[in-house]
Amino acid sequence: MNLPSISSNVRIVSFLVSVFTGAFFILTLPATSMGLLTAVNLPYAARWDNAEQRSKQTKSITQDMTKGYWHSRETRDKYCIRFGENENEHNWGITECFDKNAFEKKQTDVFQLTRQTGTLTLTGKLYQAEGDGTYEFVANEAFLTYLTEQGITSRDENFMFHLYLADMQKQYIAFLKTHYTQIEGNRLMELAIHEVSQKKYQEYIGLFEKYSGKKPSIQEVIEAKIHGIDQAYVEEIQANGYTGLDMKKMMEAKIHGVNADFINSLKQEGFTNLSMQEVLSAKIHGVDPSYIGQMRKLGFTNLTLEKLSEAKIHGVNASYIHDLETAGFSNLPINKLIEAKIHGVNADFISEAKSKGYNLGTIGDYISLKIHGMARNTGRE
Template identity: 25%
Template sequence: MIPYILYTALILSACLAFYKLLLQKETFFHLNRFVLLGCMILAFILPLLPVPQQLSLRKVAVENHIPLAKAAVDKSQAIELKSPPVQEVIVEQTKQTFDVEMLLQWLVYLYWFGVLIFALNFLVQACVLFYRAYSLSAIQDGKFRIVEITGDKAPCSFANNIFINPEKYEWETYTQILQHEKIHIEQKHTIDLLLSEVVLIFQWFNPFAWQWRKALESNLEFLTDNEMLQQDTVEKESYQFSLLKVAAPHFPLSLTTNYNQSLIKKRIIMMNSKKSSVHTTWKYFFLLPLLILFVCLFNQPAAQGQTLNLNEEPKEQSNTQNGMETEGSWFAVIKGNTVNIQFRSGEENNSSTTFQLSELKGLTKDVKGEFTLTREAGTMNFEGKFEGNNGMGTYKFTADKKFSAAMAQEGVTVADETDIMVFFMVNVKVSYVKMLKKNGYKNIDKDQLIPLVSLDANEEYINSIKQAGIPNFDLDDLIPFKSMGIDKAFIDEIRQAGYNNITADNIIALKSQGINGKFITDFHNSTNGNHDDETGDNIIAFKSLNIDAAFIDSFKKMGYNDLSNDDLMAFKSLNITPAYISEFEKVGYNNLKPDDLMAFKSLNITPAYIDEFEKVGYTNLKPDDLMALKSLNITPKYIGEFEKIGYKNIKPDDLFALKSQNITPDLINEYKALGFNDLNIDNVIGAKSMGVSPAFIKSMKDKGHNFKTLEKYMELKAVVGVN
């Protein structure tokens, strides 16, 4: 699971880098759309494809099965050797393996926890959109539904629904918005966005997946803008001006195609870019070799796992399980009533287990001899000698066939001798399996038994957890519960804190974050008693982000008493602090809304940035104006260029229009050179938006049209355009 997810993330990241470097600035918007969609799908398919071994660049690990040699040293010589000092190894081999498996299992838990959160977010967004679409008043326009919304929300579309506030826009702008959104619907852009959301559900941890969605959304807007400009009724300058009017900081849901303020600058630049030449399409052909390289480098060779050592006989192959063979050498240290025995089979295959001294039958000291250790799974025969409390020699394990049969009768298959040896080391008993079945666990896997017995998950513990009333509690839950020390007292503590419908996964997540009843109580007290977090997801997020009562109270002291959980998490992730808010209060921006603070932080709007505008006379700018100035890259220097030619105290709305229309002081000087000396900003904006350029005026003058005002030339342009 984990390798597949990481491999998918790697392919997606590499394809994004390829797109950003070579394809992003190309104006083949339709082709870019299919590249983005295709790579998104291939990222999940390619890791599953086997590659012919002759084409694979991945090294295949070939195991050399070396027959286990019989004792090559005379036993009498071995007995006469002085026993070397033996370091006591206190961690059992099976427990070491279990620790690694537990770590991997936790990574899987964490991954699926994230998948669950983002899947729920996806479903909530979809439900909200469908609710709005069919609960608000709507107008049927052919196959399109125009849903009327209220408030300062940007227009957007989803499926065949267009969401728009008709009272907010002039007729021309309103018409262009509808045309824009209809193109989104006709080209089924909702499918692209839905697919990208599904990718984000399974790649939520991958920052490149989030960038992929942005790239896909940007390309859809570029494609739609291009389609709009190809219509005879749409003027480029007028359309660009409409974009600026429509852009709003209140973004719609991510499942919709929408007007997005952060995209406006890129879209205007792309609209004015030179169209890509067909000679640049060579770039697209390099994507296929890149994907083939990934398959050859990382995919499993088709022939792997079929290579056998034909010179070996099956009976001579090494019998190993988790690095331990059924025959080998042993070294031991006696401590009180226990004996720690280290098993060695080769230079690297070592494991250690501690037994009760009373379990070893026939053990004598200072005399060469044999002794045995018998458990339900089989018998371990030892040969060697103890000198004092240190001993060494050889061992051989013999499985008990009755044990295998008894286990099979209970539904657990352990026919392999090496599996039985692991059961022997951990001391798995048939009675333990029967106990599990008695408690309702029918489908028991042999790999579950090893950690359960190692952790001493006994009947008393299982019954205590059952009494706690955890729904759908299975053996896979029992292992992390026992290893993390989750008991009935902890579960009761969580319930008493207000979580009555808690599941096993919720309990595990809470425990892993170190969340107890006190933390939950503090959380509820700090969030004004908000108990809508039935599964503890918000608490877990608060804990992981280190949001505590002190953090929340610090905002309450500044008057932010009604911050939602989402606001608090956004503040923490964006590093918005009371000190950050105080900096804005010092320059007169009191009671900023949470959305404004988040936008300021993301756009890097600082008090120093505000001060720059105040120095050139722009005091008391609204937060929305500041965001628009920043997103359009309007600077005091830009304003100063207009002041030099006599235009002072330009209103913010006019500045936005000047920037979006790409109107410069040089252009105004060209109008003045034609005799228009008393131009105001509205005249220039209107002329530029209608295409009344200095070149147009010159051509009309050459034809005998000598007007004294720009308005007359705009009227003439309208007539010429109609004809």
């Protein structure tokens, strides 16, 4: 995708609906099975966001996005334009930044930008710090015919508008056709929405072929782009000893925030030669230096990372351990702590049991009591 006159760093789609009280919420449907959630009710200026926040919920819009209202804000060398259904910001919106000289002035307060996919016309005050007005996009029928000839179709009425914003060109389509017999229109639209340029796509092909031994599907490329997989991240993971991972595992690591800093933080705590699955488990369950240090201060100095993860999963932490200490149970082994937490044995339960006459000797007794129940009135099971 050639983008000579468009900045692709700050595009965002937000869908807002009124919910009973009149508050508005952004509706986000997953771009993939691992979708993204966009923040709610951000001020307008804060919504000039990164395109990674845009997912294929765009296709769920039933309104015609090819005409409506625009509102622009000037940056140093761009005009960032938010396109929306109406002047009210509490509706869907899609923002794109254009070079200041991108639009041709046709007449007073009428500006146009023509690309292979069609022509966008802005009516209103554009060349100022803030501007607004109305817009209309007219698709290029010749380009639409070309897509049909290539077997690329979509029922989405905003299909061509999204291709236009990404400046989709025949050159990119021809490139894709050399790699795929069939290209779904909706997949092409997702490439546009997520700003996967032709150059970037070629890089992803290289990454997948090198690390997974296969050419990626278009969906896999989209997912890699959404989750920020690139050569730099692959090299970062490899530099920390994980040289045999395929792209699927690297993508999983990236999704969960595994990076060099986290891997090194575990090494500094004495956990070396970990598999990526062990690192992932620690990251997913929040076993970080803070939690490890907390448990070691309580005397658990020789726990494996697996056992720490198990304890963290079940909520065994300093607060819970101190809670049991107030009930008279100190220096419990980690397995008993985990078992007690799983069954909901805490200071309150022990206090209640004692008030009913259950003055038991071990935490195991109280665990058994919790499992089997106690007679609340008689003080006996």
